[in-house]
Amino acid sequence: MTEHTQADHPNTIATDDSRKKLLSVRDLKVYFDIFPKGAMPWTKPRKLKAVNGVSFDLYEGETLGVVGESGCGKSTLARAVIRMLPVEGGEVVWLGQDLAPLKDKAMRNHRKDIQMIFQDPLASLNPRMTIGQIIAEPLQTHYPELGKAEVKERVAEMMKTVGLLPNQINRYPHEFSGGQCQRIGIARALVLKPKMIICDEPVSALDVSIQAQVINLLMSLQKKMGLSLIFIAHDLSVVKHISTRIMVLYLGNVMEVADSADIYRQPRHPYTQALISAVPIPDPKIERNKEVILIEGDLPSPINPPSGCVFRTRCPKADAKCAEHKPELVYAQGTHQVACHYHD
Numbered sequence: 001m002t003e004h005t006q007a008d009h010p011n012t013i014a015t016d017d018s019r020k021k022l023l024s025v026r027d028l029k030v031y032f033d034i035f036p037k038g039a040m041p042w043t044k045p046r047k048l049k050a051v052n053g054v055s056f057d058l059y060e061g062e063t064l065g066v067v068g069e070s071g072c073g074k075s076t077l078a079r080a081v082i083r084m085l086p087v088e089g090g091e092v093v094w095l096g097q098d099l100a101p102l103k104d105k106a107m108r109n110h111r112k113d114i115q116m117i118f119q120d121p122l123a124s125l126n127p128r129m130t131i132g133q134i135i136a137e138p139l140q141t142h143y144p145e146l147g148k149a150e151v152k153e154r155v156a157e158m159m160k161t162v163g164l165l166p167n168q169i170n171r172y173p174h175e176f177s178g179g180q181c182q183r184i185g186i187a188r189a190l191v192l193k194p195k196m197i198i199c200d201e202p203v204s205a206l207d208v209s210i211q212a213q214v215i216n217l218l219m220s221l222q223k224k225m226g227l228s229l230i231f232i233a234h235d236l237s238v239v240k241h242i243s244t245r246i247m248v249l250y251l252g253n254v255m256e257v258a259d260s261a262d263i264y265r266q267p268r269h270p271y272t273q274a275l276i277s278a279v280p281i282p283d284p285k286i287e288r289n290k291e292v293i294l295i296e297g298d299l300p301s302p303i304n305p306p307s308g309c310v311f312r313t314r315c316p317k318a319d320a321k322c323a324e325h326k327p328e329l330v331y332a333q334g335t336h337q338v339a340c341h342y343h344d
Contacts, residue, residue: 021163065243121181
């Protein structure tokens with residue numbers, strides 16, 4: 001691994017520069033205008049800072065896990081990356097091309113390389129379409145020159161790849177279980193043979209045993225097809241199993257970034273330490289005796305975030321310095337980055 005300095009790549013996840021960089025996000029901001037209830041038409045809106053200056057790189061064949069509490073901006077970040085949401089500022093560079101200024105037609109050329117798997121497997125599928133039609137739709141959109149026979153052949157092949165039976169091709173989504181519906185969603189995302197998949201909490205609505213099956217399927221397909229993944233979740237045990245690197249978000253800001261093994265072995269940010277302490281351990285004796293770090297208070301409003309460090313209102317280490325100065329994301333050791341004045 002190559003050691004970097006903060007001056008080289010501010011707010012960027014360090015990684016091995018020898019690999020091909022697919023995605024580069026720099027200082028991405030996503031703000032929403034919020035009007036008070038009963039506000040007059042001329043009332044100036046308040047800014048909800050859902051994503052506030054996030055930067056990272058994604059390299060070929062790796063999985064970046066994105067974790068944090070509900071409301072920290074994980075899904076908003078994902079949707080902004082693929083232009084499903086407008087951005088306030090920053091840039092999203094895909095294979096050297098900045099996606100922000102692209103018009104719809106130009107952006108469509110890139111969409112076949114960037115696909116998404118959504119959180120609710122059933123709600124993300126059109127109930128009036130058969131699963132054959134659902135999986136075929138991306139092919140018909142991006143490759144209209146394909147004949148019906150070839151489309152049907154590709155759909156059947158992809159169904160087999162994700163563990164669905166070919167004779168189920170004319171069934172509707174409501175006839176399948178949650179796990180099977182998620183396999184349909186995975187097949188729809190992969191049928192175009194993309195380079196990157198964004199997985200937006202793809203297993204949170206599934207039973208634990210089904211979660212393992214879907215995670216193992218994604219890992220197998222990643223190896224087989226050479227995919228890069230952005231895997232979003234709030235369950236750190238799931239993220240640890242699948243991720244190469246992990247990025248911890250809090251209130252739209254990056255708190256810590258490191259290789260998966262490093263962040264579990266030596267978390268440096270108080271927020272990350274609390275999240276990891278809550279992960280269940282299979283050994284009952286160790287689980288009973290482990291120290292659990294409780295985070296006091298509620299998540300602050302992104303409309304009116306705390307000054308300085310956004311985590312300071314819930315942090316046991318916070319002092320006057322934390323209220324006055326926002327900590328930068330710095331390299332603590334090797335490629336391990338943390339945004340905390342007292343990370344040592």
